[in-house]
């Protein structure tokens with residue numbers, strides 16, 4: 260990590276100058292730009308790519324082409340909304356990884372060019388750190404240390420957060436992520452991609468009357484492949500007997516799938532609280548938008564006396580505001596990148 264040579268000559272954190280920061284997120288299929296003034300989010304604009312629905316999943320080539328189309332307009336809209344001209348920016352933050360290479364490259368190349376042209380620092384942000392640090396955007400903010408269950412389309416992690424840059428992964432998935440478990444089982448039910456929000460909606464209309472297998476993983480790790488296979492075999496079996504089985508039981512199937520995933524996630528969270536003694540508990544990532552998960556955690560927090568932190572819906576799925584808050588902390592630490600920074604699909608945590 261190196262400083263920005265010209266900028267650092269004049270870098271003085273004691274100046275009372277307002278810090279205008281632009282953040283860009285393009286790790287998967289959402290193109291997002293945010294503007295933060297002194298760490299406060301004043302614009303957070305996201306273009307969601309709808310093309311993937313017809314392919315039943317994110318097609319990397321399509322995603323990067325769509326980022327190319329959207330990125331300039333999304334950045335302009337965020338700047339306009341914030342009332343900030345590019346020349347007034349003090350730094351540009353961007354998701355460096357992990358994510359899809361072709362998607363990340365669009366955001367990283369755009370951010371590098373902008374930082375170079377404006378002669379301001381470039382800041383690289385880890386996408387999964389950012390999901391967690393979204394909790395530090397608005398009040399109430401968890402004090403350190405806190406535990407976070409980060410559940411997205413690509414990751415499932417249980418993390419201890421000791422400061423904005425000291426994070427320890429206690430457990431992770433050994434196969435599918437929780438969001439994938441929603442999306443893949445939802446696909447078996449004929450639901451559009453991403454199926455998570457559809458399962459969430461339909462589950463509220465049904466009852467969890469079906470039982471699927473839950474992996475018994477050691478320690479704090481997760482596994483969803485056995486569960487996925489058990490849903491597949493169950494559906495194959497039932498539709499052999501009644502070809503309308505899925506149609507006639509859709510809401511109950513969604514409720515049962517959702518409850519099984521939630522049970523697997525919360526079992527590990529309870530274990531992590533017991534083992535660490537940390538009772539400040541947060542959830543993050545796209546799956547944290549799930550109402551069943553939110554309700555279950557609210558119940559658990561009351562039973563076990565946890566301080567529970569649930570992000571607003573705006574900050575659950577991918578967004579640039581979360582990249583911005585992480586970039587802002589890095590800005591205060593003068594933790595900058597040079598122009599040789601590259602997008603890294605497997606960026607280490």
Ligand code: KG4
Pocket residue numbers: 287410411412413414437438439441442453454455456459544545546547548549550575576577
């Ligand atoms: O964090 P995110 O936007 O992107 C990644 O970094 O992966 O997460 C996307 C994932 C998808 O798998 C989507 O189905 C899931 O989050 N998701 C949900 C809900 N909203 C989004 N899963 C369950 N219930 C929801 N309401």
Ligand code: ZN
Pocket residue numbers: 386390411412544545576577
């Ligand atoms: Zn994400």
